[in-house]
Amino acid sequence: QFEQFFQHLLSTAEAANYFGNKNVAITSAQLRRMFSRLEGSTAELKMLRGLLSQLQHKMRSTSDC
Numbered sequence: 001q002f003e004q005f006f007q008h009l010l011s012t013a014e015a016a017n018y019f020g021n022k023n024v025a026i027t028s029a030q031l032r033r034m035f036s037r038l039e040g041s042t043a044e045l046k047m048l049r050g051l052l053s054q055l056q057h058k059m060r061s062t063s064d065c
Contacts, residue, residue, distance in 0.1 A: 005045045006032060012052045015059055 010028060013019060019027060040048070 001042055001045050002036065002040075005040075005049055006035065008049050008052045009035070012056055015056060 009031065013031075
């Protein structure tokens with residue numbers, strides 16, 4: 001569950017150009033450490049993935065304009 005969430009997070013961050021001129025490997029590792037410490041439940045991870053999906057949807061719809 002965590003790995004699916006984390007890959008979803010990275011793809012959303014990339015789509016939002018979050019990484020910009022940051023070192024992707026270092027930033028990804030920092031994000032992984034931070035989220036792995038939270039030990040979210042399956043329901044919490046599912047909620048976060050829903051949030052990411054909604055953000056991706058909004059980003060796609062605004063880029064179509």
